[in-house]
Amino acid sequence: MLQKWCARCKNHSFSSGDWYEWICPYCNKNLTLQKAVPAVIRFVLIRPYTPRRFQQKDHKPSRSDENTA
Numbered sequence: 001m002l003q004k005w006c007a008r009c010k011n012h013s014f015s016s017g018d019w020y021e022w023i024c025p026y027c028n029k030n031l032t033l034q035k036a037v038p039a040v041i042r043f044v045l046i047r048p049y050t051p052r053r054f055q056q057k058d059h060k061p062s063r064s065d066e067n068t069a
Helices: 063-068
Strands: 002-005 012-015
Touching: none
Parallel strands: none
Antiparallel strands: 002 012
């Protein structure tokens, strides 16, 4: 993935290639003649749950827990 920086609106534009006309999606400036650089993408993994191998072992209910259930 490649990126170009728009000097007019100060935003980055991303594309999978630079062999065609490249227009800034924010301000519509033509970025075709500007040099493209590899994009630096940072992913943050968000887990909605804890995997089983990291979960604590369930404790066995005591007799007082069994009587209230």
